Amino acid sequence: MSETLLQTDGLTKRFGALTANDGITLGVDRGEIRGIIGPNGSGKTTFFNSLTGFYTPDAGTVTFEGTDITGWDSHRIARQGIGRTFQIAAPFGNMTVRQNMLAVQTPKSVDEHERAQEILEFLDIDHIADDDASGMSGGQKKLLGLGRVLMLDPACILLDEPTAGVNPALADRILDHLRDLNDDGTTFLIIEHDMDVLKQIVDTVSVLDQGQHIVQGTFDEVSTDDRVREAYLGSADEDEVPI
């Protein structure tokens, strides 16, 4: 058994009458790449938001490296070592790529300038380090988004559709970077709709449906699971197409 890095226990988040996350219990091991899938509205993004402090859970706990981080402010969770990206990669405007990196609240022990340079080189965007970030292409913005998170030196990174809207060639490059980082010990949680991408990269997959964590397993296990198929296909009414 490997060490559990991140553990949620009965995590619940309600919005009025809607229970977006319904008692999610889910553990992620150190060094793992975990895919999170589920139909639209199944609570994936809510789950990320609860994990990273953007929502205060109504019930349940989040434990990270043995520390209970439930209800912490998001910046504090980030400093604790959980980084995340957003679906839409927006660089901070009126700043260069490098300044975007320096804006990150890095741990005190780190030389920010040195680290920023290393990461930019690692991601192959060091040649545009001093250009205006708003002029980057869509793919480069995704890379910058990843780069900024790396400035935190996080033990765990949550990615929301890291390859959405990126052309296949660049998507491959992003996946390569993720694998490299994973080899160095970084743990990932990835929301992804593209099954081909998931298949290539994840160790295990967790499936959410209607706010609940219904299945966990390898990609193959999950993709053949009846509950998963049902969650995705629903009841096939003659007219009502379940989407």
Added chain:
Amino acid sequence: MGAENDLSIRNRIQALLDRDDAHLWLFAAGTLFLTVLPLALNTFWTRIALGVLLWVGLAQSWNMIGGYAGYLDFGHGAYFGAGAFVTGIVMTELELPFVAGLLIAGVFCAVLAYAVGVPTLRLSGAYFAIATWAFAEAIKELALIIEITGGTYGMTIPTGPGTAGIPLVGWPDEMFFYYLMLVLTLGTIALAYWLFEHSEFGFRVKAIRDHEDAAQSLGIDATKIKRRVYVLSCAIAALFGSANAYYITFVHPNDVLAPIITDQMIIMALLGGLGTIGGPIIGGVLIFLLNRMTSLFLGQTTLYLPLIGVLIMGIVLFAPSGVVGILRGEVGREDVKRNLRELAEKFNIL
């Protein structure tokens, strides 16, 4: 194209400004120039230059919270007025010199801004704008009814030899106030430049403005940073309020707490260029002079009022990034034409 020549000059200026040390040289040259300037001016023009400095400083202080942090503070003038009254109270009730009034005003308003900032900064957008505006109006109304501010009679600030708390020969005159404002304004500009354009603090402020959630997820404590910017910008406004009170010698809630004080700061920052160092400087100079010169020299008509209105509308229409945008070449003949074309399009209402 006739614009070519124009463009090359602009490019050359741009190239100069792009040099790393250009800002430093510009600042040094500006400081030198402003230091010797009053030698060439009579009392009246010294007062005008002094007013320019005051408003550049105020616009810059608003720009910190409004431009860099993106929080539309419509109640900034409350701190200008509070600074004035605190100084007045310190000088009349406690009979302390102006210097003490200045310092106490700064500290008092910083504490006040902290207390106000904690709940108010949880709001954003229009909500923040309206809340700060209502707060400032409430403060003004309060000052009109309580005793210690002189209520509706206002407050006369002690003046004359010995009231400054700084060794001065005779009365504090326009020269004294000019250099006082100069120190405050240059200090504000230097601080704004260092904080917002050159330090990681400033990068974080802009990060929060552009994408608060992303900033938070990168370990940036948005609440704390916004609060710091708010407190800083309000305390600076208070210092200017304090200096201005001692200079004008008479303060009244309807004057130093008037909403127009805030409006003017906003318009200066916006017309100059939001979230830039140069914007509030240019905007402050232009708007103050336009305003003061028209009222002083076109004294027998109020025609300048509608004209100022038209000017404001015109700049918003054609130069949304302000004068700084014009200098950067964002408002060429083509842009104006495009703007007009798009505007004409929107008149297709039948």
Added chain:
Amino acid sequence: MSADTPRQTRRGDSDPPVLRADGIVTGYGDHEVIHDVDIQSHEGITCLFGPNGSGKSTLLKTLNGSVPIWDGTITYGDVDLSNAKPDEIVREGIATVPQGGGVFGTLTVEENLRVGGFTVSDADAYRRRREAVLDAFPALEDKLGDRASSLSGGQQMMVSLGRAMMTGADTFLLDEPSAGLSPALVEDAFELVERLVDRGARIVLIEQNVKAALRLADHVNILVAGELAFDGSPDELSDENELMEVYLGL
């Protein structure tokens, strides 16, 4: 033309006119995005593929009047629609389904349909179309008074398509209708789109999910960096290995 997917159910005694764009050049600001592109609507579904940033959406927006063209012509049958306004284009019979459907969430389903039928001044025509929509998507019947935002993703898709039908269009421009839907359900979304085709419509479709869309396509265009890299049937496309791999990731 693809011979292997004949559509027998086509109602059309009068086929929709051909929407044709010739020599389109356009962009934003000073930045040219589309360089001299010709495309047209074919019978059934015309797919427009291309990597991100290739200009697909921009091209589609020139067709519905959202983005003005710098050069070239757009015609619908024998009507010149170059730089026509969106409402004029709608009146000519071309409707758009925006990315992800774009229903008005705060409006009821009925009101969404009413906005769709905005250009229809004839009350009878309006009623007929409304019936046609409910006929195509009976599931909406019970939901007419509900706020559109309270509907499921699939039902919202129906509202979006139904709303477009209310315009009385016979040519539909679909900009990634499946965006935001779970992968397993994309196929079902396309089933809804096919209902339009069954009613005789021509469709121009932009889709990221190339594999799913390719199965429906009657004609394929591939846009690369603002230029047309392919224009032909799906069968012809399967011979173009390089295109398939590099640009479509297949």
Added chain:
Amino acid sequence: MRENIKTVKNRRQFMKAAGLAGTVGVAGVAGCVGGGSDRGGDKFKFGVVTSLSGDLRFGGEVTRRGYDLWKKTVNENGGIDIDGSSYEVELSYADAKSDPSTGADAASRMISSERVDAVLGPYSSNVTLAVAPIMEKNRTPHISGSAESPRIWEQQFKHTFGTVPTVTLIAQRAAEEILSLDPAAESVYVSGVNGPFSKATASAMRDAAENKGVEVLAYDLNPSDTDWTNVVSSAKSQDPDLHFHGGHIGSHVSLLKAADQLNYDPDGFFNHYGVNTSSFKEGLGDGARGTFGATVWMPDLERSGGKLFGSAADYAEAARAEYDSDPDYTQAASSAAGVVYQQALEELGAAPPLSDTQKSKLVEIIEGASVETFYGDVTFDKEGEFYHNNTSTSPLPIQLQDDNKAVVVGSADSASPANYPVEE
């Protein structure tokens, strides 16, 4: 108009202006045009600082008319006579925008750029309180035709004078007279706007009632923009014999309209300032009739006359010819301020431009002067709480009677009978 604004004669002035233009960029051009004004010695030049925009624009406009009419008349009569030579009068205006700091800059411009011989002062106490210290510093004479707030005189400014008695005197004396009308009022409701002038007015009205032993049912201050139905309701429920109100015209109109709408009908309303202005009358139409006010001057009063205008009636006629409306006492006092300067300058006997010593001498002459004018005899207090205020022109109660024409009521010899209790 200043004819010389375009001719920059003095090189040094030009350099100053150009230097500033360099600093301030585009708008500095305006400065260059206006700033280098050098003055010739053939005219007396007066700076006028008054509010032509902002909250106090109405009063500002009245003072402007008063000053302008004096200038026009004095020039038509050949100017000010100094040892046999005549010097015309020139006015240089600046809009204080009802804003003290603009007013202070305006005053400074008059002194250091326009180099005026003397200043005619602003309307409103706030601006006056910011302008007066500049006058002190520069030892420049300053007479205001309309500064009624007692606060100004408390400050003991040596160079500042006012021709209108402070409102503390006007409102109080007029109120006492109105309270003496038959049948004697037993109770009074005092309301007012919470502004410096208005509050002083209301409190003077209250003092008058207390002096006369009349019960003051309330002393009710409100913001100027308030809805006056609330005051009217409170007042109506207490049913006073008289209602006194201190404020400016806008609040009078609102108050009386509210009273009309709520059928509130005391024996009389006394409003100060401004029932005798066209703005008040236009604002209320027929509803204005019967309202009591106070004044220190009216066209049909017997006053000593003196320079330029032989009588109050002559002045009123000149004013009507110029502005097509009746002058009120603020306008008259503003013109009288000019007359005071005129007489003092003649006594000084120095040709323009005045030196600093001559200006100081002029202040001394004004301080000691007793000037006969169409407005009344003007002398300034030399000490006490009304230092440098002209307290000798006596206030009178007035009432708008037929056709909204104001007549003097009360105990004066020339008084008409009051319509009291007021019947409409």
Added chain:
Amino acid sequence: MVSTELLGQSIVNGLLLGGIYVTVGVGFALVFGVLEIIDFAVGEYVMLGAFMGAIVAPVVGGEGLFVVPLAFVAFFLVGMIVQPFLHHVTTGDRPMPLLMGLVFTFGLAIFMRGSVLTIFGPNTRAVPTKTLEGGIDVTGIGTFPEVRVVTAVVGVLALVAFMYYLYRTTGGTAIRAIAEDRDIARLMGVNINRYQSIAYGVYAGLTATGGVFIGLIYSAGPGMGLQYTAFAFFMIVLAGLGYLPGIIISGLVLGLAQSLTAVYIGGELVFFVLFGMIYVLLLVRPEGLLGKGEVS
């Protein structure tokens, strides 16, 4: 010793005053909700309406009420012309559209106020009426001033008519669709320019009409607008930003707060209490007192 008579009258005063504010708040809420514009010029439309009343009424037989329809039409047209400018400055690639709209309307307000001051001078003018004079005494409750009653009724009717238009007609549905997504509404064939202009025109017309009534109740002066801008802000905050039906209640609350504060707490404190209320309300209930506002 609270007199029930005074209390009754204060409530009547407050409610009728609230009715006056409703005429100003309705359009403002619409413009905020639909066009996402905070219009600083709202009070200036009131001022212009009142001035139109003062100037046109003598020409039409000295009856201010006759100006009401004229003012609506005239300012509907003015609004139709102003809106494209506002639309232009709040869309496209401009940064901070909210601020752009605010500052543009701020400039517009200065322009309107300055123009009236320059053209008509600073005087206060009456808007005459021959029909609505005095008040109706209702025993045990208080006096109902005629002109205020009519104004309040018109204000509420305007709101109802307006709600009907928005929720029951195709044009109104189109306006709401625009409010949600301009671009998509455009793709449905809605001429968004026209309907946005109609919305703003209705707002300008309605507000100026309110101005005529306000002129009848008080008077017309070039500086009168500012306070109505403040009240309009108050009302949309209280109602919940963008929630139209709440305007009636928030207008009445505003009127009552004002009259009760003036009578029972102290006239001087009225605005301090009102602004303090707005501030505290925003802090504790940004979604509005009625809880229907949309907090982004």
